[in-house]
Amino acid sequence: MASRPRGSRSLRTLLAALVVTSVVLPVSGAARPAAVPAPAPRALAPLRDAGPGSLAGRYAVNRAGIRTAERMAEGHGDRARAHALREMARPERQFLFFDGRDGGRTTEVFGDLARAERIAVLVPGSDTSLDRYKRLLDGAVALQRELGGRSAVVAWLGYRTPSTVSPEVLTPRLAAEAAPGLRAFTGAVAALRPTARISVLCHSYAAVVCGRAAPGLEATDLVLFGSPGAGADSVAALHTRATVWAGRGDDDWIADVPHGQVHLPFGTVGLGADPVAPGFGARVFPAGPGGHSDYLRPGSVSLRNLARIVSGRAPSEGSRHA
Structure with missing residues (x-):
């Protein structure tokens, strides 16, 4: 018997996963605690001044908001x-933005943003929230230490991340x-630090x-790691100068996730091509064990x-072009 095309198998796998998570979601959702109340964030002026005094004032306003949310x-x-x-809310923490509602939205700075020549904007994946913030915190601290002086890492939790066990994680909607x-x-960061290298x-x-x-x-480099897809079939389809x-x-385990996208009447299922595949066109870097x-x-x-x-x-260690 002739084997079915790989695309057909991926389609069936994606649809099966959608069905499974659709069943699991109500069960996992029912077990969640009620939403924890938090104040609306205070309105702040656009981020235009990179001076230490201006940033310190912004950090102080958000620290006060965090303390109110704590109470x-x-x-x-x-x-x-x-x-x-x-x-x-500890004095050494530096938040450009904080909103404790709906799981939390934060933008935290590690290092001296006012003087940074290299800035990494770190964007987390699924299951990241105020209640599961430590992994993002630890990773940002580790990256800033590895970068050393004249650098800053900005942990950008600016969206509601999907749960790993939910239909939302299989679609690009969020x-x-x-x-x-x-x-x-x-x-805004590029305007704030126009001479800095931003990744x-x-x-x-x-x-x-x-x-x-x-x-x-506005970035020199766009780095995808542990990625199930980038919502596109190739680097060219991303339409980026980075x-x-x-x-x-x-x-x-993300290597075993089926890649591709299926466009259905109710929306798109799947997250695009595998970014480390040769046909995608990214520069593949060794990630090791x-x-x-x-x-x-x-x-x-x-x-x-x-x-x-x-x-x-x-x-280092055998970087190659895909």
């Missing part, structure tokens, strides 16, 4: 959220909603966000090469 979480009886917010905000933010680093589902934001994105990089760890959550692990090949890309240097 509201405590009053709501969510001690875990209150504890997380208490940590975020990414499409997030893309304008990411594009606007990188534009946008996109983990997992965030690669879809970055793919949607790519046209007009150099596009892609990497995947040897033990990352490690799983889906290990790319920013201190001492790893992937962290070292991400830092090299942000610094404008070639990745």
